[in-house]
Amino acid sequence: MSQTTVQSGLSGPQYEAWLGYHVALPEAKGATRTRTAAPLWSRHIDVKEQHLVIDTALTELKQGLGKLYGEQPVIRHSQTQSTDSDEQRKPSIRVGTWAGNNQVTSAFTEAERAAVQGEGFIIREHESLQEMVIGSETPQGVLYAVFHLLRELTLKQGKSEEAGPALDGVKPLFITEQPVNQLRMINQWDNVDGSIERGYAGRSIFYENGEFTQDLGRIRDYARLLASTGINAISINNVNVHKQESLFLTERYLGDVAKVAAEFRAYGIRLFLCANYASPIEVGGLQTADPLDDQVREWWNVQTAKVYAAIPDFGGYVIKADSENRPGPFTYNRDHADGANMLAEALRPFGGLVIWRCFVYDCKQDWRDRTTDRARAAYDHFKPLDGRFADNVILQIKNGPMDFQVREAVSPLFGAMENTNQVIEFQITQEYTGQQRHLAYLVPQWKEILDFDTYAKGKGSEIKRIADGSLFQRQYSGFAAVSNIGADASWTGHPLAQANLYGYGRLGWNPELSAEAIADEWVRLTFGHDEQVVERVTGMLLSSLDIYENYTAPLGVGWMVNPDHHYGPNVDGYEYSKWGTYHFADCHGIGVDRTVKSGTGYTSQYHAENAARYESLETCPDELILFFHHVPYTHVLHSGKTVIQHIYDTHFEGAAQAEALLETWRELEGKVDPVIFNKVATLQEEQADHAKEWRDMINTYFYRKSGIQDEQARKIY
């Protein structure tokens, strides 16, 4: 085992992220930290199996314990069914799978073992504190257990510091974890030229200048970060598959793809590729990509077999078809079930999956046409196809019906497809939420979406129960999300944006975790246990999304950004465009009428309880009022404020809050790593300035348009 934790040559706290296991305060302050006494079991690791992923787990465990306690344990290998006396080998950590290590197996009751399957695991510390046992059905489960244990020990260390060393070790650990979601996926929107669509953290770590990177170490480091949060799948190229990336399925690139797959494999992550639906034409030289054409089907069969020859555990294809000018089955008067099932057939012999995106809408809409409603599109396209997709097809549905706005309704497609595999798609990269130049901790948004009750099977039909497959008892299900990382030394551009990547993984593992708990974990793992740091940074994270919403597009109407790059305010930026993204503000009022009564009828796509709630002005929640209704500026919200006064108030408040974030951060100078401190300080300055620009532009726009004065007579231009 020659691997080391950091492979890329990069280092330092911002690069190690939440896996630093070094909870000391900055040396500059001269603070000293008494390292928690090493537990007795931490000197030896006993293992009986040889397996790539278990090897990874052992390396992580050895290095992590070494960092935590100052000395690396010794790894002792023995025969799988060895009869060595257990007692002789204590104290130690025993690591293994049920099938591969009888000593691990026998440490748990049958009932305990039965409570976890697959990637689930159990960790038990013996009451004598002489023994720790880590067991799972699978090597992946063992790896997750190791990361979990190291996290718990790091967090516990903080707690023991608070309580004083006397309490350390009193209560032995007993942890049982089972991932709630089966597929926990990351989508890279990286292009082979080295750019990243909607990437805000530097260039791609995967590609440069049309070739795969030579720096596989950086990819391994990324795999490690992902696996530590529970990610088990990744697609490594942009869903918009350009000419060159279409060749990833061919000899031109398959060897490179296989090398990358090997790095992820070591961390239990399965590799997927985004495929170009028109590949039979563009790569294969056929005249058509018609999914019912025999030659086309054969082309996919042959090409897919070649992929599996190079990568036996290849995950499958992610497909964006008939969307934003991408090719798809519509060209041949076929529907998306025809298209997806053709690929499913090619993948089935190898256990591969088709992940088919539902982001399909008319991107050449006429802004003059107020009957077409982009929000309706996914449901209108896919609902009629429920039940027609092959069993290894999974639909990937964006969380909302528009496009990752800071606030929009949840997609009504959740709860409408009882007979179809589905994953929910989130966007970790902050395309519409400040592009990693503004702070926006997204976990609260995701939580709110996951907890949304669709009423698909009556009360209690939350989206998280659709995503995890339980509500409709689907074979495949889970989470997917667009990554926010790049070649930046902090991975995410804004160092605090690491919390989103971490939080996504944790939430995919267990959607019941609270946003607060995840923030607390991430801050302690990243910055240590200084209570002022924990309190302030957690506070910044948890307030950040509300702050961002305050000074940007109001009341769920969305957009109001500059076209194309989507950064910065532009109220009419998308108002007269072809993209179907309008606010319809005039001198009287604003909002999109999506009611059945007088609008586009979109509300009818929800189950009755939600449909009624959104349809009525009386029951529609304030924060979505302009998403569902066109109202006068003088309409009084449930808050008691008029719409126009709400706009003014939230924008003044949001800009002030952004300034306060900066002040809060500045108080932490000397208490966090200086590189991170300076990087975040610069970004928070930009946010504070830019929030004022948002405030003034939005307020001026609506003051000029409505002619209504701010009740508090604040400065509007």
Added chain:
Amino acid sequence: MSQTTVQSGLSGPQYEAWLGYHVALPEAKGATRTRTAAPLWSRHIDVKEQHLVIDTALTELKQGLGKLYGEQPVIRHSQTQSTDSDEQRKPSIRVGTWAGNNQVTSAFTEAERAAVQGEGFIIREHESLQEMVIGSETPQGVLYAVFHLLRELTLKQGKSEEAGPALDGVKPLFITEQPVNQLRMINQWDNVDGSIERGYAGRSIFYENGEFTQDLGRIRDYARLLASTGINAISINNVNVHKQESLFLTERYLGDVAKVAAEFRAYGIRLFLCANYASPIEVGGLQTADPLDDQVREWWNVQTAKVYAAIPDFGGYVIKADSENRPGPFTYNRDHADGANMLAEALRPFGGLVIWRCFVYDCKQDWRDRTTDRARAAYDHFKPLDGRFADNVILQIKNGPMDFQVREAVSPLFGAMENTNQVIEFQITQEYTGQQRHLAYLVPQWKEILDFDTYAKGKGSEIKRIADGSLFQRQYSGFAAVSNIGADASWTGHPLAQANLYGYGRLGWNPELSAEAIADEWVRLTFGHDEQVVERVTGMLLSSLDIYENYTAPLGVGWMVNPDHHYGPNVDGYEYSKWGTYHFADCHGIGVDRTVKSGTGYTSQYHAENAARYESLETCPDELILFFHHVPYTHVLHSGKTVIQHIYDTHFEGAAQAEALLETWRELEGKVDPVIFNKVATLQEEQADHAKEWRDMINTYFYRKSGIQDEQARKIY
């Protein structure tokens, strides 16, 4: 003389432009044209001089007459002061300068010769019709005379067809021409990567991929087009001088520049380069570009001497300094006189000129600041410097104070700089006037500007008299304009946009020519004399700018285009930007208050008569009302309409007119070259469609903002 008229390999009517001399109707229609009988003198050309430019003139004359009459004349060379009997050599054309050809000289009286200097010329056809004489003080004058004669003969041929052949040749030609403007310059905004800033006719004909083109033939063909209209100077690189183009002054590129200069030299055109003000740093490796620093001055002296060693007739430097993020003397707390005079000193020993642009303004303005007025900037910067510029410095002043809008006031800097050399800058390339996808014949705009009376020295102080140097009796003066050509086969993208390049040259030669006369000339030279074609195309051209103005930004307020590329409607596109380009529309009214009484005080930059006219709502012309005043939508214009109704009416009308342009053009199928027909038809379709987009976006914007209904209840969205 190996040169031929078309050097590039390209051919056909759209490429030959107004120099085709083939006035036949398309053969497809089966129409026949009786070629006008060749005049007696057209069989021989007699010449005594050897000179590069005279050689060019002879080639043009030979080929032109050959095309016009079906047979090329024979060129006969003889000794300069030959005593051959004139009579023996008749019939013929005699061509030469006063100093170089005694037979030409003696054909005119001393008074006749004294009436023309320099590039002026005289053409006389002997009453016997046996002899034509072309004379000038200079070879350039001879070349202009040849182009003029060929144009007159082509136009006359058309007229003789109308009148019938009987009248042909009755009245002998006698033409005396003297260019009104001394400098008649073209600015290329081409970059060495092959792109063209604000270019709408393909890639550069000068450069590709960081190198000068190998296709010097195309450059020579361009020189020919330019010389035929009277152009005598050209700058060949973008005023925004990037890193690579900064090296044009160095060994890296000087050899290439010299080759291009040679092509233009043959057509009497002097070559200029745009220089990077920071060259002493970026090229020379100095620490400063301070114009008062001895090392910096010496660097420019040395570098300029190298340029002249390569190009002895080099024209000089064109400079954009302290403008739109370009470097300049402000960095060193020096003013623009300091900066320009330093370069003037380097150029003076060689007779070179500094052409210093006045497009200097704050391009990082805060939109919230309503006191800063970009329109004021050029005057505020340069007026205090009047009299401080060296005698070989020329200020280049854009026609308006903003930036080539379809309608804006004229620059008040004209008439404010009595002691400074000036040229007026126009923009032939249609950056803000439809980008050669909409038809916009710009000559009427230029005429209106040139005829504008500044009252600088009382009534009759028109801008044309400032541009030509006569009003203030300046040593250097003239016209400059940004070219509209590129590698497109028609040169200008939209074939009818050739009329702007032609018209600019003709107007520079003689600003008294009418827009109508220039249009008529261009149409006949390009398409021949079919009266339907002449009438329709001339009508299209002459109505086009009003049509474009009708459906775009109203009443002189300008902008309302998409940022950056400037194509297509976007009412708020520049409203909240840093560029100083605002309309300030709210629910009550619109416009920029530039009055002294309540606004930015810009009106005071004009001489009293104009200042008073613009200051008062009563006397301010309708078409500029929103440029000078902020008025309610209900303000009644001199036309009797309210502002809002004017907006609605002009936009409905403009879109209908754009549609009518298309219909008019379609009637010409079969009567013009089919390649040109189809190209124009496609573009006019785009214009007709796009004009509707403009109509609806502008009308909807103002209807939503004002809440005021269209009196005619037409469809507004």
